[in-house]
Structures are given as structure tokens and as C-alpha cells.
Amino acid sequence: MRRRIVERLAAGEKTAGELGEGFAMSQPAVSKHLRVLREAGLVVARAQAQRRLYRLNPAPLAEVDAWLARCRDFWKESLDSLKEYIEQGKRERVIPLPARYPGRAGPDLAGWETGCWRRSRRFAARLPVDRTAA
Numbered sequence: 377m378r379r380r381i382v383e384r385l386a387a388g389e390k391t392a393g394e395l396g397e398g399f400a401m402s403q404p405a406v407s408k409h410l411r412v413l414r415e416a417g418l419v420v421a422r423a424q425a426q427r428r429l430y431r432l433n434p435a436p437l438a439e440v441d442a443w444l445a446r447c448r449d450f451w452k453e454s455l456d457s458l459k460e461y462i463e464q465g466k467r468e469r470v471i472p473l474p475a476r477y478p479g480r481a482g483p484d485l486a487g488w489e490t491g492c493w494r495r496s497r498r499f500a501a502r503l504p505v506d507r508t509a510a
């Protein structure tokens with residue numbers, strides 16, 4: 377809801393009634409959302425006779441945009457290096473597992489069927505112990 381209000385304010389100043397048009401909520405609910413946006417510094421209100429006109433305050437959004445730009449740069453570099461890694465892997469010949477480890481026949485390598493060796497030990501059935509023979 378608040379995001380839609382911010383989107384509507386991007387077009388220019390509007391009253392609370394104009395901002396609430398088309399939403400399935402009461403006027404007091406719209407006013408509460410506007411109050412939260414005002415307290416966050418995203419919206420500025422000014423009085424014009426009996427009405428209040430709301431407009432968008434771009435300063436906090438510029439801070440968010442600057443933060444997002446740093447994130448975009450990070451992800452762009454990370455995704456570029458991932459793309460390079462994948463393309464490099466396509467060029468190299470991949471050796472199948474049985475050829476790497478002679479005597480092993482594929483998926484049972486590293487306990488594929490039974491899970492991790494630690495898990496298989498922990499959940500293995502315990503052997504009965506004959507305590508009468510001593």
C-alpha cells in the first residue's frame with residue numbers, strides 16, 4: 377500500500393483523497409499510511425486552506441539509490457566472475473568420476489547412497505552384544 381502511495385506521489389502533489397482513490401480501504405487508513413511515510417521522511421505535507429497536499433521527498437530515496445548502486449556493482453562483479461567461471465568450465469574437458477577414482481563405480485563414492493559417513497555411523501544399527509560370555 378505505501379509503495380503504491382509513493383508511486384502515485386512520484387507524478388506530483390496529491391491530496392489524501394486522491395491518493396486513496398482506487399484502494400479498498402477507508403480514508404483514515406490512508407491517512408495512517410501517509411503519517412508513517414511522513415515520519416519516515418519520504419513524504420512532505422503542506423497545508424493549502426482546508427486541505428493537505430502531499431508530495432514526495434526525494435532525499436531519502438537518493439540515499440537508498442546510492443546504497444543500491446553499491447549492491448548492484450557488487451552483484452555485477454560477482455555474476456560476471458561466475459559467468460567467466462562457467463564458460464571456462466565448458467571449455468575444459470570434464471573427467472567422469474569413475475575414471476578419476478579407479479575401482480569405484482560412481483555414486484557410492486563418498487557415501488552417496490547412505491549419506492555422509494558420519495551420519496551413516498551414527499544411524500547404523502548397533503550390533504547385539506553377548507554379555508553372558510566372558
